[in-house]
Amino acid sequence: MDVHPHGKHTWSRLVLVVCAVMAVSGLTSRPAHAAGPETPYDFDASGSSDLVAGTPGAGSAAGSTTVLPGSAVGPTAAGRLTITQDTGSVPGGAEAGDRFGASTASGDLDGDGRLDLVVGAPGENDTSGNADRGSVTVLTGASGLTSGASFTTGAHWGPSASARLGTDVEVGDVDGDGLDDAIGLGPGTADSGSWLVWRDSATGAVDTRGVGFDAAVAIDGAVGDFNGDGYDDLAVTTVDTHGIGKVFEFTGGPEGLTGGFGAQVPAGRTVDAGDIDKDGYDDLVVGQPVAADSDGRAGGQIALKRGHPWGLNHPGDTVIIHQDTDGIPGAAEAGDAMGSSVALRDVDSNGVLDVLTGLPGEDLTVEGAAHADAGSALVVRLTTTLTVASAQVLNQGTGQIPGAAETGDRFGADVAAGDFTGTSTVDLAIGAPGENSGDGTIVHLTADGTASFIGPSLAGTPADAGLGTVLAP
Numbered sequence: 001m002d003v004h005p006h007g008k009h010t011w012s013r014l015v016l017v018v019c020a021v022m023a024v025s026g027l028t029s030r031p032a033h034a035a036g037p038e039t040p041y042d043f044d045a046s047g048s049s050d051l052v053a054g055t056p057g058a059g060s061a062a063g064s065t066t067v068l069p070g071s072a073v074g075p076t077a078a079g080r081l082t083i084t085q086d087t088g089s090v091p092g093g094a095e096a097g098d099r100f101g102a103s104t105a106s107g108d109l110d111g112d113g114r115l116d117l118v119v120g121a122p123g124e125n126d127t128s129g130n131a132d133r134g135s136v137t138v139l140t141g142a143s144g145l146t147s148g149a150s151f152t153t154g155a156h157w158g159p160s161a162s163a164r165l166g167t168d169v170e171v172g173d174v175d176g177d178g179l180d181d182a183i184g185l186g187p188g189t190a191d192s193g194s195w196l197v198w199r200d201s202a203t204g205a206v207d208t209r210g211v212g213f214d215a216a217v218a219i220d221g222a223v224g225d226f227n228g229d230g231y232d233d234l235a236v237t238t239v240d241t242h243g244i245g246k247v248f249e250f251t252g253g254p255e256g257l258t259g260g261f262g263a264q265v266p267a268g269r270t271v272d273a274g275d276i277d278k279d280g281y282d283d284l285v286v287g288q289p290v291a292a293d294s295d296g297r298a299g300g301q302i303a304l305k306r307g308h309p310w311g312l313n314h315p316g317d318t319v320i321i322h323q324d325t326d327g328i329p330g331a332a333e334a335g336d337a338m339g340s341s342v343a344l345r346d347v348d349s350n351g352v353l354d355v356l357t358g359l360p361g362e363d364l365t366v367e368g369a370a371h372a373d374a375g376s377a378l379v380v381r382l383t384t385t386l387t388v389a390s391a392q393v394l395n396q397g398t399g400q401i402p403g404a405a406e407t408g409d410r411f412g413a414d415v416a417a418g419d420f421t422g423t424s425t426v427d428l429a430i431g432a433p434g435e436n437s438g439d440g441t442i443v444h445l446t447a448d449g450t451a452s453f454i455g456p457s458l459a460g461t462p463a464d465a466g467l468g469t470v471l472a473p
Contacts, residue, residue, distance in 0.1 A: 041106050041418060041473040043115050043141055044069055044079065048422030051075040051429055051454070052117070053442065054101030054470030055461050059084070063100030065119050066459050067145065070420040074427060074444045077458050081145060085121070088146030091137055092124060099123040100137075104472045107171035107180030109201040114141030116148070118182045120166025126152060134165030136184035136197070151184070151199050154208035158192025165195055172223035172232030174252035177202050181256070183223070183234060187216035194219055194238055196250065198257055207256055211248055214240035224273030224282030227251065227311040235284050235312060237267045245293040247271075247286065249312045263312035265305040266294035266320075274344040274353045277384045281307025285355055287339025297322050299332030300339045302357055304386045319386045321355075327388040328380070330362075337361035338378070345417035347379055347426050349447070355380040356428060358412025364395060364405040375411030377430050394430065394445070401443055401451045403435075410434040411443070416471035421446060429454075431468025440467030 041049045048070025056063040065083045068075035085092040085100050094100070103120035110116065117139045124135040139148040153160045165186035173180050179201040186195035194211035211219070216238040226233045231252030239245045245267025250257040263284075270287035277283065284307070289300040301322035308314045323332040332338070341358040348354065360375040376395035383389050396403040396411055405411070411432040420427045425447035433440040440461070442454040454467075461467045 039419060041115065042070070043067060043117065043145060045114070046070060046422065049418030049420050049473055051416070051418065051420060051442075052104050052106070052472040053459060053461075053467060054104050054119070055465040055467055056099035056102040056470065058462055058465040059094060060096040061123065062094040062096055062098050063102065063121060064461070065101040065104060065117075066461060067117070068454065068459060070418070070422060072421060074420045074446065074452070075429070075454055077460070080460055082460050083119070083139070083145060088143070090139065090146060091148065091150040092121070092135065095125070097123040101470060103166060103169045103470065105169045105171040105182070106472070109138055109171070109180045109182060110140060110142070111179050112142055116141050117145050118169045118171055120169040120184060122164035122166040122186060124152070124166070126160070130159070130161040132162045132164050133160045134163055134167070134184070134186050136166050136169055136182055136199070138182050138199070151197065151206050153186070153195055153197055154206050156192060156195065156208050156210060158188065160192075162189045163192060163195045164188070165197055168220050170221045170223045170234065172234070172252070174198060174232050174234065175200065175254060175256045176231050176252065183221065185211070185219050185221050185236060187219045187238075189215045190241065196236065196257070200256065209260065211236050211260065212238060212240065212246060214242065216240055218269040220270050222271040222273040222284065224284065224307070226273070226282050226284070226307040227309055228281045228307065233311060235263060235271055235273065237269065237271050237286055239267065239269060239290070239293050243292055247312065251311060261313050263305070264315050265312055265318055266296070266303045268293055268303065268339055270339060270342045272342050272344045275307070276304065276344070276353045276382055276386055277306060278352070279307070281309070283307050283386070284312060285342050285344055287342040287357060289337035289340040289361075297324070297332050298334040299323050299336035300359065302339045302342060302355060306386065321380060321388060325388060328378070328391045329393045333363070335361040335363075341412065341414045343415050343417050345426050347417065347428070348381060349425060352382055352384055354382050356415045356417055358415050358430070360410035360413040362395070362412070366397065366405050371405050371407040373434070374405035374407060374409050375413065375432060377412040377415055379428075396432070396443070400449050401445065402453060406435070408434040413468060414471045416473055418473040420444065423447070429471050431471050433466035433468040435468070438464045438466055440465060440469065442468045442471065
């Protein structure tokens with residue numbers, strides 16, 4: 001069974017016979033990752049993935065995170081859990097502007113065989129008066145995701161105020177001890193630059209370091225073993241306040257994350273990771289929705305970068321895909337924002353990872369009427385040579401997807417994929433946070449093409465919460 005890490009939901013890999021063979025041959029053995037739960041984001045151990053929806057704008061932007069259990073019919077309200085900083089023993093308190101739920105990730109951080117949930121709150125203020133310092137909260141599966149611990153930035157060369165840690169969170173075993181570790185990213189300020197903080201799950205120690213020297217207007221990360229040494233690495237894409245995009249690679253090892261070298265890949269605003277070409281090195285997909293970030297296209301694009309024994313710091317092996325690429329439907333138009341969200345999953349169950357990406361700025365015409373920013377999504381089916389095998393466009397009101405494309409829906413603002421029905425197939429979840437004047441909705445699309453709405457009533461989210469803004473897995 002191929003087990004692929006993903007930027008927003010890393011789970012442990014199995015390294016069994018390989019280690020024995022390497023040891024016999026005299027090569028250095030790679031650390032064996034603990035065998036975690038087989039189904040990612042399956043918090044209730046039902047055999048189906050649960051859908052996690054972050055609504056950082058809910059409750060005067062205090063924020064909340066909703067867990068919708070998977071079932072035979074997909075994500076369901078039965079057993080639904082809505083988490084705020086006032087839930088149970090969740091650290092902190094729900095305060096306006098905290099934006100709890102701005103990012104989420106999952107893994108087994110305490111080694112008990114149950115999945116834990118990591119949530120970012122980039123607007124959290126600390127008790128010393130540092131506004132928007134941000135925090136990362138780890139909620140344990142053993143507690144039913146209602147208690148845990150949180151951490152924020154440590155010593156750094158700049159001030160902690162406005163670090164906004166938790167703008168993105170990731171999970172991976174970066175030190176090879178068999179426990180997944182929590183990682184937080186923050187865009188920072190001109191005086192501090194961007195932030196990276198990772199917490200060693202075995203000791204609770206927090207390590208803080210910088211990502212470049214400039215503040216970022218966008219930052220996102222993805223965990224994967226890019227150099228094939230058995231340790232999880234971290235790729236971080238940033239766009240700084242000067243409009244310059246960069247991808248940084250932090251390599252895992254016995255001491256955790258080190259380095260921070262510039263990767264040889266165009267930067268963007270979203271990333272995910274997985275072994276597309278099945279060569280034992282994880283590859284990277286970068287979403288580039290804004291043309292100016294990396295000399296991209298007006299309609300946006302995605303860049304695929306192969307992993308390598310040198311990791312991501314080697315020239316070449318990069319493939320660019322956009323709406324003018326052969327086999328991709330539609331046309332690249334200014335503002336389409338292709339790459340605003342990306343996810344790598346084997347959508348068609350053929351053993352090769354595919355790309356799911358959103359184009360929330362796509363304008364659509366329905367019955368002669370133009371609808372700006374109605375949005376769409378693309379499934380790009382790949383080959384192991386990173387070429388396009390086929391592609392499918394998805395939007396509301398076409399095929400089996402219900403509803404109608406409307407101005408400002410921003411369908412595709414975030415995308416996710418998981419086995420929500422427990423049938424060992426991959427379903428899609430596509431967010432439209434602008435639906436119904438900002439109430440938001442999620443479209444659940446099963447592997448056989450059946451689609452349904454997950455609206456505020458099913459998700460239990462309030463008006464104007466922007467349901468569909470943040471999705472996982």
